[in-house]
Structures are given as C-alpha cells and as structure tokens.
Amino acid sequence: MAAVVKTKNAEPLAHEWVQKALDAAKARRGTSAFNAIADESRAIWQKVLFPTPRLEAWKYTDTDLIAKGDFCLAKERAASVTVQDIAPFVIPDLSAYLIVFVNGVYCEPLSNKEKVTGVSVERLAAGSAATFGMLGQHKDESFAALSTALTTDAVSLEVSRGAVVTRPFHVINVVTPEGASSVIAPRLLIKAHEQSQVTVIESCVSTQSTKYLSLPVVEISAGDASIVDYYKFQDESREAYHVSSMTVEQGRGGSVSAHIFSFGGALVRNNVNNLLKGSGAMSVLNGLSVLSGTQHVDNTTLIHHIEPTIESREHFKGIYADESRGVFSGTITVDQLAQKTNAFQSNQALLLSPSASIETRPQLMIWADDVKCTHGATVGQLDDDAMFYLRSRGVGREEARGFLIHAFASEVLTSCKVEPLRQYVEAAISKKLGVAA
C-alpha cells in the first residue's frame, strides 16, 4: 500500500498521547523478543504518522478524530470479568475453544485450558517465540505499524502438519467500561502447516458504550493444501474506533476463506491483504456491513495474485440505514507471472435511508494476459416490485422488509461454513435493523 510513502507536516506535540502509549507499551513488554520488531514499527510510524484524506488509500476515511483522541494504553490488570459478562458474546451451540482478551489483556480464567491436539497456542506475554509480525504488515500500513509498536500481548495458533481441528477457536476481544479512552492492540497469528485444517472466529465486542481505539492485527499463514476459515465478528460500542489490518499468505493448493462482519463502531476501517503465493489455491474473502446511525465502515482490500492458476472470490455487501456511510476499496492485482488467474469481485450496497451514502472503488490491475477477471458494483434500494410481490401475497410491510434484507445478506452468509455463527449473524442483522428474522 502506498500509504507509507508520504508524510504530513504534523506537529509532534499533537500526538503526545501516542508517544506516551508507545512508551508505556515498551515498558510493559520489558525484555521481550518482540521488542526489535516493535521498535522498528515505532520508527516506521514516526515517519508516516496518521494518514490524511489526501492519501488515495484514505480518501474517504478521515482519521482526524483518532489522531485527536487522547487515548492511553489500557490498564494491565483488568477487573474481574465473569462468565456472565461475556455470555452475550459466546455463540450458542458453537462449542468452541475460547480465548478471551479483556481490554487487550489475556484473561486466563475465561480462556480454554484444554489441550488441543495438533495445535500449539502461545502468548506473547508468556514469552512465546512465535513468529509474530512474520507477514510484515507493519512495514506497509501506518496503523499496523502503530499497532505493532503498541502490542503488549498476542496469541498465536500454530496448527501442525496434517492436523485437522474439528472444533473452532473463538477469540473474544472484549472491552469493558474500564477500557474507556484506552487504545488496545489485539494481535492474532494463525499459522497452519501443510494439510492442516482450522477454523477461527474472532469477536471484537464491548460490554458497554465507551469510547476507545482498537487496532487489531491478524496474520494468517496458510501452508500448502491447508484449509483455514477465519471469521471476524465486530460489534463494538458505537463510540469506538476500530482500524484493523489482516494479511493472509496462502500456499499451494490450499483454501482460505475470510469473512468480515461489521456491525459496530463509530469509525471502522478494515485493511485486508491477501497474498496468493501458491498455484492452484482458492481464496474467498467476503464481507457484510450492517450500519445505522452515523456509523462509518471502510473495507479496503487487496487480492494479490502472485502465482498462476489461483482462483479468488471476493464478495462484499453493505446494508446502510440512517446517516451511515460505507466505503469499499477493493483492488485485484494480477502479476505478470500469474497466468490463468480467475478473479471475481463484487460489491453490492443497499441503501435504506435517504441520508445514507456509499463510496465504492472496485479496482483491477492486471499484468498477465491469460486471465479472467471481473468485478461488479451495484448500489440500490429495496426493490419495489419484490416488495409489492410479497405484500400482495399477504406479507406485512415490516416482515417483507425483513425478508428482502435477509435475502440480500444471504449471498454472503451462505458461504459461512459454521452454522451456529451464521444464525448468530442473522440474529444480529434482525436486532440491528429491527426487522423480522
């Protein structure tokens, strides 16, 4: 991403809070193996600072409110959080291995203690030597650099060769009122070796309406012929800022799917980079944003076809009510070597209110000649004819509206392989928009 190249004339004092938080994070890490990469990230961050809308990659999302936010590093010891507190975020019938972070700090009592065959779960704060930062997002994105420099704890899941993990992992990043005005940098590394299979669900949630800044970084390294399914469910406080960075590196013949469900937050930006490095691989990247009020969600994705004969499918949908604003910037890059690429991208927006707005940039950059690449974007409202059809068959207005909204979302949801999660997301849509399930 080009975001790093330019700098702005920032008055160093304006981001005093950032420096304080960075110092605090460093002190908390102590002598960690992670320090080298954190220091490097800090140096990168000092050069680029917060991006401005003058940068093409940030044209539609202004981070000024974040820069002026005055956040501090979350307290090291969170108040006791009980099972009841996190109950609403536990997906019914999922029976997952739970990993819980409260205000960015690992919560041992609530997390899974069971030994999972074929998976080694490591924590940064526990002195893990896991290769955090291996995909190098901190070198390309300003917020990823900031997040890396602020990291005090993280979790890595390493799935050994040939291991098939049947139960999903569920990482819950919850922010309590104690985390108000804090900045958290959750970090997750999924390293799936050859022929392994794992499903990871990450929830970014908060118990109450508080203002904070969350900068999650996710790294997924999928080995040859591995199957990795990653789902992110984000339903944070309406005052929260959320800037995430996810990088996927995929080997030969594997299949990686990532789903991003955005419901909460005041300002949300998801940066996704899919580096398709193994021929014969299949990559799926789907997203669903359901917004209301004055929420702003920006999904910026890059699907980079590096090797030949890879298929990628990207499908982002958005439902925008009230004065919400959606942004989608999706780039597909096909390198000269990546012949026989099959790339498909689509972005569809449903505007439910006259004040909602969307900006979409589906971009193709193609250097190979034997490829099939298509992208499509549509923007519209609920179809009057469909509405009429339903109403003339005795379906009430609200119910019909619910039908159509769920039908719109279903295209993204049907590719969700975890049925309890799919139902959980469906319920979240109904709840958020006040429509029939």
Add this chain to the structure above:
Amino acid sequence: MSSDVLEDFTSQEYKYGFYTDIEAESAPPGLSPDIIRFISMKKNEPEWMLELRLKAYDRWCTMKEPHWAFVNYPPIDYQSIIYYSAPKKNPELKSLDEVDPELLKTYEKLGIPLHEQKALSGVAVDAVFDSVSVVTTFKKQLEEVGVIFCSMSEAIQNHPELVKKYLGSVVPHSDNFYTALNAAVFTDGSFCYIPKGVRCPLELSTYFRINAAKTGQFERTLIIADEGSYVSYMEGCTAPMRDENQLHAAVVELVAMDNAQIKYSTIQNWYPGDKEGVGGIYNFVTKRGLCAGKNSKISWTQIETGSSITWKYPSCILKGDNSVGEFYSVAITNNKQQADTGTKMVHIGKNTKSTIVSKGISAGRSQNAYRGLVKIMKGADGARNFSQCDSMLMGDQCGAHTFPYIEVKNPTATVEHEASTSKIGEDQIFYCNQRGIATEDAVSMIVHGFCKEVLIELAMEFAVEARRLLEISLEGSVG
C-alpha cells in the same frame, strides 16, 4: 496462434509523422507574465482577456502538478516549452486561395478537405495548425441558420459577450494544474454557438495539428447549444514524429441548455512515440460538458490511439433534470504508450441518466487504465448509471487497469458497474481459421467486435477513419 501475424498486425508505423517546413513565428521558450502579454498582444485581445490570463497564471504558479494518474514520465520543464508558434501569414485572409499552399498540402496529406469545392462530405472544418486556427470552411452556410462557428480568437473579437459569459463557466481556470496553464496561455481553438431551436445542418469539425518543434499546444474549445438545438462536433489530431516529448494541454467546455443535445466525437491520433517509447505527445486534456438545462444531453465518443501519455477524462455534469450523459471510449495503447483515461458523471438533477462504455486494448509494453467517477448527489432522485469497462490484453508485457469510483448519496439511485478483462482466445482464432478466415482478418474482426458498441456511436464521417486507425494502431501487437 501464429504470433508473427499478430506481431505484424501491431507494429505499423505512424503515418502522419511528416513535418511541414513552413515559416513560423514563435515566442521564446518559457512562461512568464511577459509571454502571456505577448500572446495576448499577438492575438490583439481586449484587456479583459489579458486579465483572465494573468489571473490564471497567478493561480497556476501556486499549483502543483498532479501525480495520481497511473502513468510515469520524467518531470516536465515548463520553462523550456514554446507557448506560441504560428505559421507566418498575411494578416486578414480573404479566402482559401490566400492560405499558404504548404499548409494546404499538409492538410491534404492528412486527408482533411479544406477546399470547399472538394468538401463533398459536407463537414465544416476549422483547422488549427500549431497554435493558430488556419481556416474555417462552410462559414456562410452556417451563418444562414445563425450558427456561429469560428476560431476562438475570432470569437473573442466578434462575440465577446458570449465568450465572457461562458468561457471558464464549466472548467474554471482553478480546476486543476493543466486547466490553469491552459487558461493562461491558450492560443486558439474552436468556438461554436448554436442558437435556440436550430439543428446544425452540418457536422462541425476541428482538425488539430502540432507542427513546430518544442512547442506546446494549448487549445481551447467552447461549444454552446442553446435551447432545443443540436450539434455534432468532431475533432481530430495528429503531430509529426519527433524524439522529444511535446505537451498538449487542451480544455474543452460544452454547455447544453434545455432540450439541447451535443454530440462530441474525438479521434485522437497524436504521435505516440516510437517502439522504445522515445518522443510522443503528452496529452493532458480536460474536457467537461455541463447539461445545464432540462432534458439536455451530452455525449462523448472518443477513439484514443495516439499520444505517448494520455490523461483525459471527458466528463458530464448532469445539472438539469432528466439530462443524459454518455461516454463511449475505445483506448488503444501499444509499444510503450500509457493511457489513464475515463470519465466523470456527476448527477445533480432529478432522473438524470448516464451511460459509460469503455473499451481498453493494451498491446506491446503499454499500460492502459480506465479511471472513472460516478457521483450521485443528494438531490439526484431516480438517477441511473450503467458503466461497463472491458479490457483486452494482447501480449503478456502490457497491463490493463480499472479504477472506478462510485459515490452515492441518494438511495433512489441505481448504479451498476461491470468490468471484465480478456484476451483474444486461441479457440476464437481457430474457429475463424477453420472457416477460411486468415488469422490477421480474424484478429481484426474480433477487435472490431470488441469495440462495436463504441464505433456505432461515432459520427459517420469518423467511423471509417476510426476503423482504419484501429487496425494501424494494433499492428504487430497481438500475441
């Protein structure tokens, strides 16, 4: 597929690359208020025009060259460009006979019928040579119906009220770096006014030719279609082969009132540089049409084959209710050409409609990008847009890129965007070969089929030229 045939098909040389040795009067290179005064004085302009130019120059000095386009070129030294160059001529030409015969020969070589008796095609032509309009044909016939078609310099002298009212009303000098430069130094261009209710009886056409070395061409075109009128305007461009890069920064403004319709066709065939990318024209053009009135319509059709770098976005501002904007484009890049072209459709009025059909063909080691903006403003109830951009790649050294921007602020709008990338399939060629069609004919057929939706939009007179140009531009590139 036999790549030799395809190689041949895309490597034909630029055939308009000759140079006319004609006496020219030029300003010294460089840009300063003095040069602007010089240009203004040469053109015998009124005081207000000079003021406009100087204002634009001041603004230009504060602006930075834009670099967001997907093109690469060494920095341009704006002080080494000659901003004014004109064929030396007797002042006050009475008729075509007085035009320098060398000049007429040039246009004949280009196949532009300047002689009225020869002009069977029935096209009124305004020919711009370097910076100055040479001749405008069919003036009388146009005057009878009240159409004003003349060079911009004449318009400034004879129709100052119209020029004052509309010049810069669609593309203000402060719009971007190149419009400011153009507003400061533009030398000539075409001016056209179609009065109320008149359907212009002829196709109007301007032919631009850059001839002198080291010059930049900065023309300015203004077309006003008053209520209920119709005009079809065509523009063609060529330049000699030189191994330096020449700058062409034009501004075109269109204004369509209630129920008026403007159809603007361009065949851009500036010298594209040689195979190694040496020389060629930098074509940095701002074209914009304003659908000011109800039910007005502006349609842009362009065939872009020339220029080493193209940076061009003919746009429509759909202000009047029910107004319609259309953009049909074929952009072909070969060798080391770079094109970043597309359109902007800004929907302001209710029930406005826009259609974008863009076909990009890249061959050789060229880069071809589509960049387009569709913006639906809050008040644009019921706005509709359909965009389609297809790319075809010939060879594995070239690139095809698509950068659409869609901004919607009204839920009743319907916006659709589709894009695809493909190549000429071996099975397609095989199918044709089997039926006795030679490979090169097959390639030509497929390319024409690919561009068909755009070619049918072209004015008749241009269609033939466009077809020929397609074949020439692509020779030797299919592989």
